């Protein structure tokens with residue numbers, strides 16, 4: 548089981564309040580992703596759940612049991628960090644076995660658990676190697692293996708892939724998702740990466756200055772952001788946020804239009820725009836344009852689009868995909 552319930556949790560360091568007051572319920576087996584700008588309190592929240600920091604007020608329940616004052620080791624959670632901190636002089640086998648050995652488990656039980664974890668993580672052929680003889684991705688898998696053998700009620704990941712290169716991140720992302728399907732254990736995962744958040748999460752928690760702005764499935768947040776913060780934070784490239792007359796015409800103080808929801812024409816459209824930089828990615832082209840009376844916009848266009856710097860184009864937002872926000876920044 549891995550049901551985690553935070554009730555009115557706050558955290559201050561001295562006089563500075565980092566997390567004012569959070570209520571959050573995480574269901575058993577869920578993959579929950581915490582996202583938010585740097586310094587918003589993602590790691591602090593994870594560390595509070597892990598018991599590595601004490602809450603200033605409020606309670607944390609795991610599987611219906613109040614663990615607020617309990618030591619990390621008693622919470623049956625496993626934390627995987629960005630820096631995987633393996634023991635360099637020990638083999639992969641010994642690194643994975645380490646927490647079990649410390650707990651005084653029977654050697655036969657340890658052996659089975661290590662080999663099971665190695666199989667799940669494709670590390671069977673690397674058990675005799677030392678961390679220095681592994682790639683970054685393999686090392687991260689060893690760190691995950693060390694967490695798996697403890698059979699925790701939940702895994703807590705703090706940006707586990709941010710030390711890896713882009714290709715390896717992609718592979719590891721799939722592997723962790725696959726692992727979640729296999730183990731069906733609750734996972735809480737902190738990331739800066741939009742793609743990781745959107746593709747891995749059952750539920751995304753968007754944090755801003757220690758407050759929860761919105762909780763929902765990735766598509767909920769993409770389709771119906773509650774406010775300007777979430778609108779601007781979820782989605783890549785970012786949603787275009789437009790004020791002034793162009794927004795008033797659509798009945799809002801601010802309208803949001805995602806780059807993929809702007810139709811391009813060379814002859815006519817709602818907004819006339821001058822093309823600045825065109826980023827050709829092959830699959831897509833991101834056009835950075837300046838539209839008259841609207842401002843700077845990003846447009847996601849076809850990968851093969853032929854428009855060039857300095858050209859004039861016309862843009863029309865897809866009528867059903869316009870997000871409207873009031874003066875308070877909330878979705879209307």
Ligand SMILES: Nc1ncnc2c1ncn2[C@@H]1O[C@H](COP(=O)(O)OP(=O)(O)OP(=O)(O)O)[C@@H](O)[C@H]1O
Pocket residue numbers: 560565583584585586587588589590591592739
């Ligand atoms: N031990 C501490 N003492 C004082 N302030 C701290 C301590 N740990 C964290 N903070 C502050 O709390 C705030 C939240 O930090 P936290 O590490 O949770 O942010 P984060 O969302 O994980 O950021 P990042 O994305 O950069 O990792 C920051 O302003 C940080 O400076």
Ligand SMILES: [Mg+2]
Pocket residue numbers: 589590591
């Ligand atoms: Mg952090």
